[in-house]
Amino acid sequence: MPRTRFESIGRYTPEAVVSTEELVAKLKVRRAPDLERITGIKNRRVYDSHPDRYECSFELARRAIDDCLARSDYAADELDIVISTSITRFRGKGIFCGAPAFAQMLGQSIGATRARHFDVSNACAGMITGVLVLDRMxxxxxVRNGLVVSGEQITPSAETAVREISRPYDPQFAALTVGDAGVAVVLDGRGDDDDEIHYVELMTVADGAEYCLGMPSDSSNGIALYTDNRAMQNPARYLQGIQRMETFLKENGRSWESEKFDYIIQHQFSRPLAEYISHMVERHFDTLMPEALDVLHEYGNTASTSHFVVLHEHLAQQKIPKGSKILMTPQASGTVSGHLAATISRLEA
Structure with missing residues (x-):
């Protein structure tokens, strides 16, 4: 059986920066929550809205692909498959594409003429889901190789939230944490002890499907994000994911100690909540956690791209030594939890 690996990674984040302070100052609410303290998010990147440079989901994804293939041994016409995992699928201002597949349009734009293509949608666990599917294929x-890509132009939901939030606790507050980004990764079956995706597992608890909804606004023409944070973010839901990982490790003759993770990357939604989940894991497994990597302070929650924005940023800063073992754990709407474990040596950013 082939040993899958991350062969290359690419990223694109817009140049424009908007601070949490700027966003909150625009709200009509007198006593808005201290969002920066609650989340750890100071800034986020926001798409260029100039008509000649408009950075829609497609453009963000395409630029990430270009960066990825520039570091890959594969040319576009050598890819066997292209999988797009974006939540947002804007191609142009206000144009949301249901068909044809975003993956098809992206593949054609880069000259991946022989590649199969399809889209996967799984909220903020989208890219990890795409990696899971390609890993299995x-x-x-x-297939022998493939590309997983996501472009998230998701800050229009923050624009809607700024216009519409009118009370101290509002279901659109989570939209104020998001940032725009594109990420792409190439996988192939040429892994070895220094480069390998060891396993990818996801679990969906469907009774949480309505706790976070991206949809047209109830009050205007904008796109909105409605989140019931009290129902979605609670210890019982976190524990489900932790217990599922414990079961997986036992079923495969593994333990937390035997895995020897060097770093953990959690979904980028709130630093205090991520730290709280880490404490729960420590208590459950009675062991210390690996070093946590994040980019919350400067990039915020970039939706389905978030884990790989973190990975790329720390690779670019040369903070991840070759041979490191990474654990990625999603916390996504749906409700989705899980784990991706990989040893990486080849990746550069």
Whole structure:
């Protein structure tokens, strides 16, 4: 069976920076929550809205692909498959694409003429879901390599929130944490002890499906994000994911100690909540956690791209030594939890 690996990674984040302080200052609410303290998010990147440079989801994804392929041994026409995992699928201002597949349009734009293509949608666990599917396809011998990509132009939901929030606790407050980004990764089956995706597992608890909804606004023409944070973010839900990982490790003859993770990357939604989940894991497994990596302070929650924005940023800063073992853990709407474990040596940013 082939051993899958991350062969290359690319990222694009817009140049424009908007601070949490700026966003909150625009709200009509007198006593707005201290969002920066609650989340740890100081800034986020926001798409260029100039008509000649408009950075929609497609453009963000395309630029990330270009960066990824510039570091890859594969040319676009050598890719076997392209998988797009964006939540947002804007191609142009206000144009949300349901069909054709975003993956098809992106593949055609880069000249991936022989590649199969399809879209996957799984909220903020989208890119990890795409990696899971491609990992299985490579191991099954269906394809030899492939590209997983996401472009998230999600800050229009923050623009809607700024216009519409009118009370101290509002379901659109989570929209104020988001930032725009594009990320792409190439996977192939040429892994070894220094470069390998060890496993990818996800679990969905469907009774949480309505706790976070991206949809047209109830009050205007904008796109909105409605989140019931009290119902979605609670210890019982976190524990479900922790227990599922414990079961997976036991079923496969593993333990937390035997995995020897060097770093953990959690979903980028709130630093205090991520630290709280880490404390729960420590208590459950009775062990210390690996070093946590994040980019919350400067990039915020970049939706389905978030784990790989973190990975790329720390690779770019040369803060991840070759041979490091990374654990990624999503916390996504749906409700989705899980774990991706990989050893990386080849990746550069």
């Amino acid at each position: 490579i191991k099954a011998g269906v």
